[in-house]
Amino acid sequence: MISPAPPPAVVTVPRGVRIGYGVGSICTATFSTVPGLLLLFYMTNVLAVPAWLAGVVAFLPKLWDVIINPWVGQRSDRTVSRLGARRPWMLLGALTLPVTFALTFAGPPLTGVPAALYVAFCYFLTATAYAFYEVPYKAMPAEMTDDYHERSSLLQWKMVFVGLGILLSGAAAPAVAGTEVSGYRLMGILIGAVLLVSMLASFFGTARAPMVARAEAEPSIRAQFAAARSNRMFLVLLGLSCAQMLAAGIMLAGAPYYATYVLAEPGATTTLFVCLVGPLLVTMPLWVWLSKRYDKRGAMILSSALFAAGALGMILSGLFGPVYAHACVLVVGVGYAGLQLLQFSMLSDVIVHDALTTGKRRAGVFTGLWTAAETVVFAFGALVFGWLLGAAGFVESDAATPVAQPGSVVTAVLYGATLLPAVAVGVGILLTTRYTLTAAQLRAGGADGAGDAGAGDGPAPGR
Numbered sequence: 001m002i003s004p005a006p007p008p009a010v011v012t013v014p015r016g017v018r019i020g021y022g023v024g025s026i027c028t029a030t031f032s033t034v035p036g037l038l039l040l041f042y043m044t045n046v047l048a049v050p051a052w053l054a055g056v057v058a059f060l061p062k063l064w065d066v067i068i069n070p071w072v073g074q075r076s077d078r079t080v081s082r083l084g085a086r087r088p089w090m091l092l093g094a095l096t097l098p099v100t101f102a103l104t105f106a107g108p109p110l111t112g113v114p115a116a117l118y119v120a121f122c123y124f125l126t127a128t129a130y131a132f133y134e135v136p137y138k139a140m141p142a143e144m145t146d147d148y149h150e151r152s153s154l155l156q157w158k159m160v161f162v163g164l165g166i167l168l169s170g171a172a173a174p175a176v177a178g179t180e181v182s183g184y185r186l187m188g189i190l191i192g193a194v195l196l197v198s199m200l201a202s203f204f205g206t207a208r209a210p211m212v213a214r215a216e217a218e219p220s221i222r223a224q225f226a227a228a229r230s231n232r233m234f235l236v237l238l239g240l241s242c243a244q245m246l247a248a249g250i251m252l253a254g255a256p257y258y259a260t261y262v263l264a265e266p267g268a269t270t271t272l273f274v275c276l277v278g279p280l281l282v283t284m285p286l287w288v289w290l291s292k293r294y295d296k297r298g299a300m301i302l303s304s305a306l307f308a309a310g311a312l313g314m315i316l317s318g319l320f321g322p323v324y325a326h327a328c329v330l331v332v333g334v335g336y337a338g339l340q341l342l343q344f345s346m347l348s349d350v351i352v353h354d355a356l357t358t359g360k361r362r363a364g365v366f367t368g369l370w371t372a373a374e375t376v377v378f379a380f381g382a383l384v385f386g387w388l389l390g391a392a393g394f395v396e397s398d399a400a401t402p403v404a405q406p407g408s409v410v411t412a413v414l415y416g417a418t419l420l421p422a423v424a425v426g427v428g429i430l431l432t433t434r435y436t437l438t439a440a441q442l443r444a445g446g447a448d449g450a451g452d453a454g455a456g457d458g459p460a461p462g463r
Helices: 015-023 025-045 051-063 065-078 087-105 112-144 148-177 181-205 221-229 232-262 268-282 284-293 295-358 363-392 407-416 419-432 439-443
Strands: none
Touching: 015 025, 015 112, 015 148, 015 181, 025 051, 025 087, 025 112, 025 148, 025 181, 025 232, 025 363, 051 065, 051 112, 051 363, 065 087, 065 112, 065 363, 087 112, 087 181, 112 295, 112 363, 148 181, 148 268, 148 284, 148 295, 221 232, 221 363, 232 268, 232 295, 232 363, 232 407, 232 419, 268 284, 268 295, 284 295, 295 363, 295 407, 295 419, 363 407, 363 419, 407 419
């Protein structure tokens, strides 16, 4: 009798590489946080840009991501160098993003429409530089290990640094920026330096990262979109992630307005942020355990429900005061921690499953499209909030002449920063119920067939 072949050994990512990879997410967290939190407020309350135009400026450069991100993914799939396929692009981003980011906030003394045009141009360059780094960076976990839970452990380190990055940037950036143009210039330069250190540390820290397989490049951008359309689980995951990112984008853009006009405490932007991202630093082991106990779909539904419940609770903050508001944001933060971990872990699973069912390695394709959609939708949240302010009659001002806002604006801020994110996350919950890829399917080698990833019966508790 012939004994069955032993299962392949799990490729374990060394601790040094985990830390080296994870530290790069300080860049991801900082770049997502600071513009999302301050750019709209900077334009409307410091540069005297009309709210509707400020929303357009925060959004339009991100549309470029739909083109540049898949292109970077394709090129990084094809790259052959002594530094590997992904790391040369990460280095390019590290040398360009800090400069363009600093210039976005450290510009000439302009106000109104000229200021909006300058910020839009610099933010366009910044979005391009960010794509150079972030697309290959997101592709790496799926190439380091094939194991379902090893990827969650790897991404746990990433989420720890995401929490640190969001906490430090979200708390420090508003404090440094203050309400003056000079403060925003200093903030831009300091944050640019943080980006540079984080990106270079990740570049050098992943020099010895294992590679279980090399990605294959699709021949064209059109082929990349075709590849994405052929994978049902990727489309479902992309949809639920977009709903969650829209919620986060709206809430982040609304945070300074919520603190200023609802709580009447502009300085509360920092403390609200501590409540939002603090759970990222302490709940990651819990979310990893929950993803193993109830599979990732069940954990994702739970984290989304917590986010929505906290956001809805914030509606009553006008009655119960700032302490109550901070408690609600803390609940949002616990849910947000789970969303952050599970999104990236599930994306890596989808990439691996696609390789099992199609025989192709297309990590750059999926991460390029994913990153493009993520950044566009996140920026769309600022556009939605900016237009909501404009429709409510928001009065723009510069730093020297702040103005009182009408009651309609306060109402719009209250419901825009709370109810809209809750509704968006609710849509994400509905889409999550359609995500059916499990650890058992990956262990079985993608038996459900190519092009229909995850057509099984769904996750069972305890898998």
